[in-house]
Amino acid sequence: MKIATFNANGIRARMAGLLEWLQQEAPDVLCIQETKVQDPDFPLAALEETGYHCAFKGQKSYNGVAVLSRQAPEDAVSGFGPDDATEGPRLIRATLYDCVIVNTYIPQGQAVGSEKFAYKLNWYSRLRDYFETYFTPDQPIIWVGDFNVAPTPLDVYDPEKLAGSVCFHPDEHKALARIMDWGFTDVFRKHRPEEKAFSFWDYRIPNAVKRGLGWRIDHICATKPAADRSTDCWIDIAPRMKPKPSDHTYVIAEFDI
Numbered sequence: 001m002k003i004a005t006f007n008a009n010g011i012r013a014r015m016a017g018l019l020e021w022l023q024q025e026a027p028d029v030l031c032i033q034e035t036k037v038q039d040p041d042f043p044l045a046a047l048e049e050t051g052y053h054c055a056f057k058g059q060k061s062y063n064g065v066a067v068l069s070r071q072a073p074e075d076a077v078s079g080f081g082p083d084d085a086t087e088g089p090r091l092i093r094a095t096l097y098d099c100v101i102v103n104t105y106i107p108q109g110q111a112v113g114s115e116k117f118a119y120k121l122n123w124y125s126r127l128r129d130y131f132e133t134y135f136t137p138d139q140p141i142i143w144v145g146d147f148n149v150a151p152t153p154l155d156v157y158d159p160e161k162l163a164g165s166v167c168f169h170p171d172e173h174k175a176l177a178r179i180m181d182w183g184f185t186d187v188f189r190k191h192r193p194e195e196k197a198f199s200f201w202d203y204r205i206p207n208a209v210k211r212g213l214g215w216r217i218d219h220i221c222a223t224k225p226a227a228d229r230s231t232d233c234w235i236d237i238a239p240r241m242k243p244k245p246s247d248h249t250y251v252i253a254e255f256d257i
Helices: 012-025 044-048 115-134 170-183 187-191
Strands: 002-007 029-033 053-057 065-069 076-078 091-096 099-105 141-146 184-186 218-223 230-236 250-255
Touching: 002 012, 002 099, 002 141, 002 218, 012 250, 029 099, 029 141, 044 053, 053 091, 065 091, 065 099, 115 170, 141 250, 170 184, 184 187, 187 218, 187 230, 187 250, 218 250
Parallel strands: 002 029, 099 141
Antiparallel strands: 002 250, 029 065, 053 065, 076 091, 091 099, 141 218, 184 218, 230 250
């Protein structure tokens, strides 16, 4: 199984590149974040024409998550649970290829010490509770998405300069580690333990990709039953170099599933 994650930063604005990438790479599953579109306006027909089933939950102008898959999902559930009426556009899960796929768009946090930063940390806490409530670590679970955290110094272009900033703050590292300790492996680091590679480059930094000024904040993680069957994981930089790209690019992993 080939699975990818991609923050589109507006799916309708990326459709040409997205359709081209799907044709070239043919993943079995593609998880998308920041679709930024209400459900009635999701480009369902165009994606179904490519042979993909689509499960999605969105809202106007912000957030939005989707799971595209060659196989029809056994289920597709958004939000933290049946009583959650607000976080659906940030979390969706589906059962595919005998695995649970959890796609998350975790809040960015805006500024350290702000209400949005506190919301982000609380979101991580709720996500840990979500995994504990509905799953066990001995299940094959693949958790992907834009986590908005670069876990280690290898994952940012200048760890000394960026230390303590949003997406590279000790409180965020602790919040992410608490979920990883529940039973997840960073699949990219399993296969590329020393590689300095990025999935996000700020639009505001001129020539950021060519200059290597990026962050690895988009991730594919897996519980042991799935991680043990992973065969590779990499980041496809090429789409970020094309006209009108997202500020993120695709992270891809392969599993012997």
